[in-house]
Amino acid sequence: MKFLKLKMLNLLENAGIGVASTFIPLYANILTNSYIMIGIIVSSYALAQSLSYTYFGRVSDRLANRVLFIRLGFLFSAISFYAQILAFDGISLLIIRIIAGVSTGIYTGALIARYYEGGRDNVKLASIISFGSLGWLIGILGGGVLENIFDSNIKIIFLLSGSSFLVGFLISLRIRDNPKGEVRRLLPIISSIKNNKIIYTTFLIRHVGASAVWSIFPIFLSRIGADTLWISIIYSINALTQFVFMNRASILQNYSIAIKLGTILSSIVFLSYFLIEHYILILPIQILLGVSWSLLYVGSLNYLLIKNQEKATVTSLLESTISVSAIIGPLIGGLLAELFEMKTVIFFAFIINSISIGLASMLKITSKKNV
Numbered sequence: 001m002k003f004l005k006l007k008m009l010n011l012l013e014n015a016g017i018g019v020a021s022t023f024i025p026l027y028a029n030i031l032t033n034s035y036i037m038i039g040i041i042v043s044s045y046a047l048a049q050s051l052s053y054t055y056f057g058r059v060s061d062r063l064a065n066r067v068l069f070i071r072l073g074f075l076f077s078a079i080s081f082y083a084q085i086l087a088f089d090g091i092s093l094l095i096i097r098i099i100a101g102v103s104t105g106i107y108t109g110a111l112i113a114r115y116y117e118g119g120r121d122n123v124k125l126a127s128i129i130s131f132g133s134l135g136w137l138i139g140i141l142g143g144g145v146l147e148n149i150f151d152s153n154i155k156i157i158f159l160l161s162g163s164s165f166l167v168g169f170l171i172s173l174r175i176r177d178n179p180k181g182e183v184r185r186l187l188p189i190i191s192s193i194k195n196n197k198i199i200y201t202t203f204l205i206r207h208v209g210a211s212a213v214w215s216i217f218p219i220f221l222s223r224i225g226a227d228t229l230w231i232s233i234i235y236s237i238n239a240l241t242q243f244v245f246m247n248r249a250s251i252l253q254n255y256s257i258a259i260k261l262g263t264i265l266s267s268i269v270f271l272s273y274f275l276i277e278h279y280i281l282i283l284p285i286q287i288l289l290g291v292s293w294s295l296l297y298v299g300s301l302n303y304l305l306i307k308n309q310e311k312a313t314v315t316s317l318l319e320s321t322i323s324v325s326a327i328i329g330p331l332i333g334g335l336l337a338e339l340f341e342m343k344t345v346i347f348f349a350f351i352i353n354s355i356s357i358g359l360a361s362m363l364k365i366t367s368k369k370n371v
Contacts, residue, residue: 003124005175006115007131009070009168013111014132015139016081016164017104022140023147023157024084024097030154032090041090043327045097050323052105054189057316060110061186066312067177070114073107074169082162085155109316114177116305125305126298130246133290137239139164144232192314196307198362199300202259204321206266206296206356209349211329212336213270220342226279234282241290246298255302256363262296263357270350274343303363 024045028038060069080100087093115128143157150156193200221231269292272285304314333345 003128005171006111006128008171009074009111009175010115010128011131011135011138012164012168012171013074013077013104013107014135015142016077016161016168017139018136019139019143019157019164020081020084020100020161023143023154027084027087027154027157028090028093031087031093034090037090037094039330041094041097042330044094045101046323046326048098048101049105050320050327052102053108053316053320053323054105054313056106057109057312057314058186058189058310060113060312061310065177066110066114066117067172067175069110070107070175071169071172073103073105073110074165074172076103076106078162078165078169079103081158081165084158084161105316105319108319109312112301112315112319113305113311114175116301116311125302126246126294129298129301130243130294133239133242133246135164137236137243140235141232186310186313189313189317192308192310192317196304196314196317198359199259199303200317200321202263202356202359203296203300203318204325205359206263206353207322207325208329208332209270209352210266211326212333212345213273213329213349215330215333216337216342216345220273220346221279221282223342224277224279224282226282230279234279234286237283237286238290238293241287242294245291245294253302255299255306258295258299259303259363260357260360262292262294262299263353263360265292265295267350267353267357268292270346270353274346274350 025038025042028041029035032038032041056069056073060066077100080096080103083096084093084100087096115125139161143160146156146160147154187195218231221234226234265288269285269289272288273282276282276285300318301315304318305311308314332348336345336348
């Protein structure tokens with residue numbers, strides 16, 4: 001029960017982000033009827049989020065205050081995600097999505113640091129993080145159900161996402177910072193990047209390939225026979241696997257092995273996608289995907305939190321890396337799919353992930369003693 005509030009915050013923020021991100025391309029298409037504008041809107045959100053992660057994570061470390069930024073972030077996120085209902089054209093939606101990206105970056109580093117500082121336990125961290133996968137699943141499924149109930153009124157989606165953050169803000173009013181000494185001196189951000197360059201580079205390379213695949217994945221699934229229901233099931237298996245695995249797997253406590261194994265399994269996933277010809281065969285691969293992501297993400301978080309004093313800064317930089325890859329990957333994926341075919345995108349992900357395996361192998365086994 002001690003960590004229930006933190007688990008609920010992670011569930012709610014992922015539900016709010018997940019449901020909005022899933023339906024934003026459809027909403028943008030209604031408002032703009034322009035694929036170029038849709039790309040600009042999606043990329044601008046990711047860029048704003050990336051910059052916000054880094055800046056506010058750093059400020060959270062400097063002020064040694066987690067709860068303040070969690071509360072502010074959830075409050076501004078509620079406002080900005082509700083505001084998406086008011087968008088009337090591409091420009092207004094672009095501006096609101098940029099503000100939403102900045103808002104979600106305010107709380108992220110502070111929230112992850114608060115997870116860790118609340119227990120200093122790798123198992124508890126994995127358990128809390130797992131509720132993010134559950135939240136993403138609930139948000140996507142809930143959004144689809146609501147849209148159907150309200151006669152395909154897509155704006156109801158943003159009412160759900162804003163409400164998720166509003167409830168999160170109310171819960172955040174009931175959490176407190178842990179008593180701790182002030183951070184006396186912070187390393188420059190460039191030093192944090194250099195000290196953890198293997199983690200960031202490994203993550204960037206792997207996720208560029210993955211993001212390229214996800215940009216065409218629903219279309220790929222439909223090409224090999226999956227209808228809308230089966231596509232939803234396929235996505236759900238990944239999220240459910242992450243939730244279960246993060247709560248049960250003791251291997252997540254060994255961050256070095258977890259990261260290495262996560263990159264290896266990612267390559268197996270992408271190669272399997274490349275080889276299959278029917279959507280039913282995707283189902284067991286989605287379980288492997290959920291395991292690989294859990295290993296890589298939780299392992300990387302543990303590595304950064306254990307080895308660094310600037311906990312909000314270094315974890316925010318990891319989230320920034322994910323956002324940057326979400327910009328680069330789809331651009332590469334779209335280009336390869338346009339010039340060749342969709343399976344070329346998947347093979348690209350397999351090849352580039354091999355580089356991340358090599359980088360991850362350079363990680364040394366180090367003490368789990370907290371900095």
